[in-house]
Amino acid sequence: xxxxELPEKLEELMAGYVLGNLSSEEAEQLQRLxxxxxxxxxxxxxxxxxxxxxxxxxxxxxxxQHLRQSILEEANVEIKQESPRKQFSxxxxxxxxxxxxxxxxxxxxxxxxxxxxxxxxxxxxxxxKDVIAMLRNPDxxxxxxxxxxxxxxxxGRIVMTPGExxxxxxxxxLPVLPEGKFYQLWSxxxxxxxxxxxxxxxxxxxxxxxLPTPSALEVTGLVVTVEVSPVxxxxxxxxxxxxxx
Amino acid sequence: xxxxxxxxxxxxxxxxxxxEVFRALKGGESKALGILYDRYASLVYRLALRILANPQEAxxxxxxxxxxxxxxxxxxxDRGSLSSFLTTMTRSRAIDKLRSRGTKLKFLQRWGQMMxxxxxxxxxxxxxxxxxxSQQVNSALAQLPSSQRQVLEMAxxxxxxxxxxxxxxxxxxxxxxxxxxxxxxxxxxxxKDFIE
Numbered sequence: 001x002x003x004x005e006l007p008e009k010l011e012e013l014m015a016g017y018v019l020g021n022l023s024s025e026e027a028e029q030l031q032r033l034x035x036x037x038x039x040x041x042x043x044x045x046x047x048x049x050x051x052x053x054x055x056x057x058x059x060x061x062x063x064x065q066h067l068r069q070s071i072l073e074e075a076n077v078e079i080k081q082e083s084p085r086k087q088f089s090x091x092x093x094x095x096x097x098x099x100x101x102x103x104x105x106x107x108x109x110x111x112x113x114x115x116x117x118x119x120x121x122x123x124x125x126x127x128x129k130d131v132i133a134m135l136r137n138p139d140x141x142x143x144x145x146x147x148x149x150x151x152x153x154x155x156g157r158i159v160m161t162p163g164e165x166x167x168x169x170x171x172x173x174l175p176v177l178p179e180g181k182f183y184q185l186w187s188x189x190x191x192x193x194x195x196x197x198x199x200x201x202x203x204x205x206x207x208x209x210x211l212p213t214p215s216a217l218e219v220t221g222l223v224v225t226v227e228v229s230p231v232x233x234x235x236x237x238x239x240x241x242x243x244x245x
Numbered sequence: 246x247x248x249x250x251x252x253x254x255x256x257x258x259x260x261x262x263x264x265e266v267f268r269a270l271k272g273g274e275s276k277a278l279g280i281l282y283d284r285y286a287s288l289v290y291r292l293a294l295r296i297l298a299n300p301q302e303a304x305x306x307x308x309x310x311x312x313x314x315x316x317x318x319x320x321x322x323d324r325g326s327l328s329s330f331l332t333t334m335t336r337s338r339a340i341d342k343l344r345s346r347g348t349k350l351k352f353l354q355r356w357g358q359m360m361x362x363x364x365x366x367x368x369x370x371x372x373x374x375x376x377x378x379s380q381q382v383n384s385a386l387a388q389l390p391s392s393q394r395q396v397l398e399m400a401x402x403x404x405x406x407x408x409x410x411x412x413x414x415x416x417x418x419x420x421x422x423x424x425x426x427x428x429x430x431x432x433x434x435x436x437k438d439f440i441e
């Protein structure tokens with residue numbers, strides 16, 4: 001510890017981080033302190049663990065009797081049908097070619113703009129490397145998205161790797177939205193749509209963005225809508241793209 | 246233990262650590278899922294029921310959590326305990342469901358990627374039974390000042406933001422933040438011998 005007041009302040013900030021109540025200044029301060037004291041990062045984990053112990057204090061309840069059996073039966077059925085992972089990973093090889101083509105188009109179209117701005121180029125290069133690394137990973141899933149209605153010409157893919165926090169969304173031929181409107185990606189989980197990231201199309205109608213990987217729990221589909229709110233809780237605008245997992 | 250071999254590896258239900266059972270689960274042994282269910286279903290279900298306040302939804306979510314563990318095998322023992330992986334997932338999914346019901350709730354931030362990987366050695370906590378764990382956590386929570394405990398519970402179970410809590414309790418936001426942070430730090434202090 002280089003300064004005496006550090007551990008206490010850092011502890012408090014880490015508790016705030018785990019509780020999700022840091023102000024943006026505090027978040028910056030925490031980031032800075034952690035960069036100076038990387039060995040403290042494991043404390044975050046320990047505090048998260050402590051927070052996650054809370055449910056042990058809940059009163060005991062009796063589990064529904066049939067639940068254990070129904071979960072195990074379902075798991076055994078999946079063994080017999082072969083794991084869904086395996087069915088999923090088959091198409092990726094065939095799709096890798098087309099995804100590369102989409103990439104070339106998306107990046108090619110953007111080339112002029114990229115030359116204008118070195119930082120943007122570097123970002124794009126980093127993204128390309130990421131995408132290429134993701135494509136090499138045999139666990140990577142490619143999911144196609146198809147346009148409809150006002151975006152009927154739109155096509156694209158989302159590239160997801162289990163365990164990777166970010167997915168890459170690559171779309172083309174999307175209409176450019178007027179100011180104040182956004183494209184919003186939703187993951188469909190048990191019929192409910194969970195917000196999964198927002199983005200805009202470039203002037204050429206292309207999209208190449210990294211978004212948080214949709215929480216993998218039983219995602220059965222992806223949907224893109226047009227929204228006016230930057231943080232919509234549920235879709236209110238028109239649906240423009242869909243996919244089925 | 247060769248998990249890729251066709252013979253099912255024997256699983257000792259009592260002595261194996263969660264990480265060992267999880268390895269067997271990843272090897273496709275559904276018996277391992279049964280063991281983890283016996284260890285954690287009650288915790289997952291309790292938490293789901295507390296947040297969702299609906300037995301059917303709590304049951305569905307419990308099923309979802311265990312089948313997801315089975316299908317994706319995403320848990321990484323180097324990142325933390327299975328117990329906390331399951332509660333984190335249960336809580337975030339449950340609060341998600343609350344939000345999608347139209348309730349205005351703020352997500353607690355998921356913990357980032359910044360922690361370092363450590364190979365965990367079993368702590369007293371890990372070898373304790375569910376009822377021992379419940380007892381320890383209950384008494385550690387009981388030692389907190391009631392304001393700290395209340396704010397922690399509101400943030401954890403109801404997914405309320407600090408400003409929503411401040412409003413509900415008619416207390417300045419800064420005080421709420423201090424209570425919850427101190428509450429968490431005190432909770433860790435009270436559980437220190439148990440978790441380290």
